[in-house]
Amino acid sequence: MELPINASWNLKKLLNMRSSVYHLVAGRDRLLSTKQIWEDMLSMAPKVAWHHLVWFSGLIPNHFIILWMAILDRLPTRARLLRMGITIENVNCLFCNMIPETQSHIFFECDYAKSLWASILQLCDINRNICHWDGELAWAVHCFRGKSLLTRVLKLAFTSYVYGIWRERNNKLFGGKTRTMIENLEDIKDTIRIRMSGWRINMMDLRNAAICARWGIA
Incomplete structure (x- = not known):
């Protein structure tokens, strides 16, 4: 699905994140909570030195x-x-x-x-x-x-x-x-x-x- 030209910044951001969250919903047999989604999407990258x-x-x-x-x-x-x-x-x-x-x-x-x-x-x-x-x-x-x-x-x-x-x-x-x-x-x-x-x-x-x-x- 191509991004709509007139889509808002928020919508474009959400659509670009589809590949990152697909595994959360694929094949699931129960509802997800926003907490589960947030915790799964949190980056595990190391903290910056500063x-x-x-x-x-x-x-x-x-x-x-x-x-x-x-x-x-x-x-x-x-x-x-x-x-x-x-x-x-x-x-x-x-x-x-x-x-x-x-x-x-x-x-x-x-x-x-x-x-x-x-x-x-x-x-x-x-x-x-x-x-x-x-x-x-x-x-x-x-x-x-x-x-x-x-x-x-x-x-x-x-x-x-x-x-x-x-x-x-x-x-x-x-x-x-x-x-x-x-x-x-x-x-x-x-x-x-x-x-x-x-x-x-x-x-x-x-x-x-x-x-x-x-x-x-x-």
Whole structure:
């Protein structure tokens, strides 16, 4: 059966899935439940290496969505729009207006972004040379593991940072205004403080106490 030209996206998707679900109904003598169909169709593919950066307890929905899109290289940076064949008068970064706005540049190579990320790392008592997008993502994938307070803060900080940079970029593009790095940092600190206020933290642990002090948690 050929797909109807005027069929909706949902119908086309369902029809394309026929071969995947045929074995569920062929030769069966009892009714199927939607639960059975769903469980059978679930992909058994291994998790991606970065899944713990995007999906974790305490995540902020709009923050993790932007990070997810960034990891998949789906954010419409000016360089990406140009690659897609869309005419762009100025492809340079909206923060520095010197280098083409690639994903790596806007998040970790532009001075505005680099100074913001460095300040966040300092609040976590981490000193390291900041490189490019792939390098920072690989570092985060490797290091942001476990359930310690520092790991949870780093995950929130990373997602909040990527969201914050992208929001400031859009504010500059569509509103002509950009906040200072310090203002953006304070906004990220406020977000994390609010999230941390609901956590049960062992303040007898000196490292936890130091983290809370740096982020302004009483």
